[in-house]
Amino acid sequence: MTILTFTLLIFLGALLAGFLGSLTGLGGGFVIIPMLTLLFGVDIRYAIGASLVAVIATSSGAAAAYVKEGITNIRLGMFLEIATTTGAVLGAYIAVYTPVNTIAIIFGCILIFSAYISLKKTSETIQQTDKSRLARTFKLNGTYPTPEGEIAYTVTNVVGGFFTMAGAGLLSGLLGVGSGALKVLAMDNIMRIPFKVSTTTSNFMIGVTAAASAGIYLYRGYIDPGLCLPVTLGVLGGALLGSRFLTNAKTSKLRNIFAFVIIAIALEMLYNGFTKKF
Amino acid sequence: MRKILQDDDLEYAMGNLLRLGVIISSAIVAIGGIIYLYKHGMHLPEYATFIGNKSMFNSVSKIITGLKEWKGQAIIQLGILVLIFTPIARITFSFIGFLIEKDLLYMLLTLIVLAIITFSLLAGTNIV
Numbered sequence: 190m191t192i193l194t195f196t197l198l199i200f201l202g203a204l205l206a207g208f209l210g211s212l213t214g215l216g217g218g219f220v221i222i223p224m225l226t227l228l229f230g231v232d233i234r235y236a237i238g239a240s241l242v243a244v245i246a247t248s249s250g251a252a253a254a255y256v257k258e259g260i261t262n263i264r265l266g267m268f269l270e271i272a273t274t275t276g277a278v279l280g281a282y283i284a285v286y287t288p289v290n291t292i293a294i295i296f297g298c299i300l301i302f303s304a305y306i307s308l309k310k311t312s313e314t315i316q317q318t319d320k321s322r323l324a325r326t327f328k329l330n331g332t333y334p335t336p337e338g339e340i341a342y343t344v345t346n347v348v349g350g351f352f353t354m355a356g357a358g359l360l361s362g363l364l365g366v367g368s369g370a371l372k373v374l375a376m377d378n379i380m381r382i383p384f385k386v387s388t389t390t391s392n393f394m395i396g397v398t399a400a401a402s403a404g405i406y407l408y409r410g411y412i413d414p415g416l417c418l419p420v421t422l423g424v425l426g427g428a429l430l431g432s433r434f435l436t437n438a439k440t441s442k443l444r445n446i447f448a449f450v451i452i453a454i455a456l457e458m459l460y461n462g463f464t465k466k467f
Numbered sequence: 468m469r470k471i472l473q474d475d476d477l478e479y480a481m482g483n484l485l486r487l488g489v490i491i492s493s494a495i496v497a498i499g500g501i502i503y504l505y506k507h508g509m510h511l512p513e514y515a516t517f518i519g520n521k522s523m524f525n526s527v528s529k530i531i532t533g534l535k536e537w538k539g540q541a542i543i544q545l546g547i548l549v550l551i552f553t554p555i556a557r558i559t560f561s562f563i564g565f566l567i568e569k570d571l572l573y574m575l576l577t578l579i580v581l582a583i584i585t586f587s588l589l590a591g592t593n594i595v
Contacts, residue, residue: 193508196500231514242547246492249485249553263478267561267576274583281587327572396485396554397580403551404588410522414543415507416514418500421547425493 192415199229200419207247207427212434213307213444217424218244218366219300223454226293226467231416233289233467237365238411239420241399244367246425248396251432255389262331262386265344265376266393272351273358273372273394274401280362281402285409287363293462296364300455303370304448315342316381323347333386342383350380354394362402365411367395477564481557488553495546503539555584 190198202224203217210217218240225236255261284292324330324344332339344350353375361368369391376387406412461467524530524544533541558581565573 190512191508192510192512193504195512196504196508225514229514232517234517234519235514242550245550245554246489249550249557250489252482252485252557255482263561263564264573267558267573267580270558270580271576271583274580274587278583278587278590328570397558397584400551400554401584401587404584405590407547407551408520408525410517410519410525412525412544412547413514413522414499414524414540414547415503415512417547418496418503418543421496421550422493422500425489 195229196415196419199225199416200423202228203243203420203423204427204430207243207424207429208431208434209427209443209447210247210424211251211428211431213447217247217427219303219451220454221420221424222296222365223300223458225416225420227454227457227461233293234411235413235416237284237292238406238413239365239416241365241403241406242412242417243420243424244361244365244399245396245403246421247428248367248392248399250425250428252389252393252396255392260333260385261389261393262329262333262382263393264327265329265331265382265386266390268327268329269351269354269375269390270394270397272354273361273398276355276358276360277362277398277401278405280359280364281405282362283359284363289467290462290465292364293458293467295360296366297455297459297462299360299364299366299368299371300451300458304451304455306370306374307444308448313377313384314381315340315383316345317341317343319343321345321347331386333383340383342386343381345381346379350375353379358398358401361395361398362405365399365402365406367399369395477560477567481560481564484560485553485557488549488556492546492549492553495549496543497546499539499542499544499546501539502537502542506539555581558584 206220207217221240221243222236225231226233321344324347329344332341357368357371357375372391372394373387376382377384524533524540530541530544534545558577562574562577565577
């Protein structure tokens with residue numbers, strides 16, 4: 190296989206990954222690492238580098254649309270970014286000392302966890318009692334627009350959310366993914382933030398978190414131009430296409446199918462990790 | 468007081484800044500990609516073994532050297548650098564927003580985030 194065919198095939202795969210990722214809200218990065226390692230025999234470190242770059246691209250591209258809707262809580266995002274960027278820098282350092290098979294196993298576990306989060310039915314109760322002193326000090330409480338007008342919400346368990354975010358950042362730096370599922374979990378379940386606000390604020394943070402570890406990865410040679418070319422352009426193109434097709438009608442079914450595909454990929458990653466095939 | 472950052476034109480500008488960064492970097496990556504594929508399209512890909520920091524374009528100075536020789540890979544890496552700087556530019560932009568609002572606490576928090584990212588970008592250089 191020549192570089193030309195190799196690049197074209199990866200581009201098509203990344204296009205599909207970006208398309209499905211944007212339709213289901215799971216993000217395209219998830220499929221990139223298994224696709225490159227399992228299908229194309231790429232070393233997992235190059236795959237992590239390419240995935241990280243794709244994550245920055247899709248996050249920045251999508252944030253442009255979200256920010257305009259006024260749902261993103263910018264103060265909350267900035268506050269939690271202290272945790273995610275610290276975690277990401279740590280994660281990038283740990284990555285060098287972690288055996289590749291261990292990284293593959295952790296990646297498999299995170300895949301299963303993310304699929305589970307996306308399949309889980311979420312019920313939400315918007316919290317409006319102003320209990321947390323930290324949330325007040327850091328001005329984290331906010332409002333968001335709905336068809337019925339602005340709704341106010343408050344934030345709880347700021348410390349718990351902060352540390353979970355540090356963990357999400359660590360995984361992002363270690364695995365080159367956005368770890369959006371963990372970020373949404375921290376905000377939904379721990380800090381009790383409305384779903385709409387948490388998804389957009391999470392996306393807002395993903396790009397910054399990934400950028401924090403990208404410098405370290407670049408100098409270590411993880412970010413290869415020949416691989417980033419089809420991955421970044423493909424995922425970005427796919428995400429753009431996906432946002433055009435975004436109709437609510439069939440996404441839940443699609444999301445279920447995609448979640449099961451991800452679980453299958455995760456098992457393959459785990460198997461290969463445990464049998465030391467990386 | 469907290470309304471200002473939520474509904475203002477600043478939000479709009481921030482969204483456009485991110486979009487612009489993505490468009491510019493994709494264009495640079497695409498141009499570099501065409502040159503790279505034209506020159507190396509018929510070679511064989513080698514990604515099975517990781518060579519780490521012996522790689523050709525893993526620092527700003529190596530990328531600049533490559534750019535002077537019109538190397539396709541160096542142009543792609545330049546596009547990726549632009550992409551990495553897009554969220555960083557957004558944070559800098561937020562700082563200006565908090566400055567306009569005279570929100571000292573958040574000006575400080577924004578500087579901390581910037582410091583962490585700068586540390587990552589500079590710490591990498593010592594490893595090479």
